[in-house]
Amino acid sequence: MANRLGNPVTHTYTEQELVALLKARDESSFSYLYDHYSAALYGVILQVLAEQELANDVLQEVFVNIWRKIDSYDSSKGRLYTWMLNIARNLAIDTVRSKAYQNSRKNRDLTDATGGAVLPSGVDNIGLKKVVQRLKTEHRDLIDLAYFKGYTHEEISALQGLPLGTVKTRIRSALIQLREYLK
Amino acid sequence: MNIQEYISSGIIQAYVLGLASEEEKREFEELVAVHPGLQQAREAFEMSLEQHAMANGVKPPQQVKDRFLEAIRDPSRSNPSLNPSKIITMENEKVPVRQTGMARYVAAAAVIIVIGLGWFAFSAHQQNEALRVANEELKHKSDSTENLLNQVAIEKDALKKSTINVVKMEGTHPSASKSSANVFWDSTSQSVYMVVKNMPKLPNDKQYQLWALIDGKPKDLGVFDINDEKFIIKMNNTQKADAFAISIEQKGGSPTPHMDQIQSMGKLKAQ
Numbered sequence: 001m002a003n004r005l006g007n008p009v010t011h012t013y014t015e016q017e018l019v020a021l022l023k024a025r026d027e028s029s030f031s032y033l034y035d036h037y038s039a040a041l042y043g044v045i046l047q048v049l050a051e052q053e054l055a056n057d058v059l060q061e062v063f064v065n066i067w068r069k070i071d072s073y074d075s076s077k078g079r080l081y082t083w084m085l086n087i088a089r090n091l092a093i094d095t096v097r098s099k100a101y102q103n104s105r106k107n108r109d110l111t112d113a114t115g116g117a118v119l120p121s122g123v124d125n126i127g128l129k130k131v132v133q134r135l136k137t138e139h140r141d142l143i144d145l146a147y148f149k150g151y152t153h154e155e156i157s158a159l160q161g162l163p164l165g166t167v168k169t170r171i172r173s174a175l176i177q178l179r180e181y182l183k
Numbered sequence: 184m185n186i187q188e189y190i191s192s193g194i195i196q197a198y199v200l201g202l203a204s205e206e207e208k209r210e211f212e213e214l215v216a217v218h219p220g221l222q223q224a225r226e227a228f229e230m231s232l233e234q235h236a237m238a239n240g241v242k243p244p245q246q247v248k249d250r251f252l253e254a255i256r257d258p259s260r261s262n263p264s265l266n267p268s269k270i271i272t273m274e275n276e277k278v279p280v281r282q283t284g285m286a287r288y289v290a291a292a293a294v295i296i297v298i299g300l301g302w303f304a305f306s307a308h309q310q311n312e313a314l315r316v317a318n319e320e321l322k323h324k325s326d327s328t329e330n331l332l333n334q335v336a337i338e339k340d341a342l343k344k345s346t347i348n349v350v351k352m353e354g355t356h357p358s359a360s361k362s363s364a365n366v367f368w369d370s371t372s373q374s375v376y377m378v379v380k381n382m383p384k385l386p387n388d389k390q391y392q393l394w395a396l397i398d399g400k401p402k403d404l405g406v407f408d409i410n411d412e413k414f415i416i417k418m419n420n421t422q423k424a425d426a427f428a429i430s431i432e433q434k435g436g437s438p439t440p441h442m443d444q445i446q447s448m449g450k451l452k453a454q
Contacts (some may be wrong), residue, residue: 042241064251065257175196179193179231183231
């Protein structure tokens, strides 16, 4: 990948080396991190919220958060991408749930029938969402609510009129299925 | 726990994708530390997820990277209180400002309320303590007032009874010529009461002692002190008495009166 800053940086970091540089707040390592992961994370954000302008803002904020919180990253708990993925997903969901976003949606599409309890969804034909489309409906709906809309199992149970145990079992089954699809 | 069953339960996917509950997370982190197989399975899923995301990424506009790098170069941007400006401006621009202002007032009000409540609790405690003390004092006073009233009632009863003999004690001792007291003796109930009118206080090692004189012999009716609280003192009963005498004795009394210490005497009137 080309280095957009024009510095002769060699992109052969191991994850360990990269994390060490990031924790030292080395600017070129953040530039590398962005070049390497921004597309993957942007895809994740777009799965949660479909508006590109807003997704741009969220992506920028995700990287600022990574820069800010890198000290709290613990490699024993998972890979760097997994950590960043969760930051991106949470920030995107928070943005969708924010009052500002809800108001702008209301103003923009007064006739949008998706209002009410279920929040508007992102793009369906990219990333993990594309894989989720392969799940059977009852699984897909629950993953959509839990993963892309950030509802708790309890909220889903109430929304779908399903017993909490059923929600948990179905989500687990869906996750096992997803693992197979991703292999 | 069968770790293979655990691995294939979907917990790894729930954990990695952030769908595990806090309890599930804790359990997973404990188990992953001791089961290398679980860690390998987690890493395998993470890799597949990462590779899938990398292969399915969407390239963001260049301006996002420029803004990001600009943000981290500008130290003011590192302030955690800063939110993405674009997200804020989607709403009425005045609103976030007002919210910040309101938040400050609310925070300030909260601090004042907390301090106020603290002070209130402290002063309430102080007040409560003061009230408790005052209440006890009052109770004590009320107790002594009640005693006083009882004594007055007893005295009144004693004076009203026809069987009562009032013996006026006159000072006999040269140094105590003014010492006087009244002895009320109920010949029916045999009760004896002392009403001290004017008797000097004694040193701590001395007490007054009341005697009944029966056929010329003294009978001990008990010792008493002069204090402000008890102006009527119940003494020992006696069946008979020709006269009463008060002497000054060593504290605790004496089996027989020291005649030179007799302060007051009074004879019963002829019946």
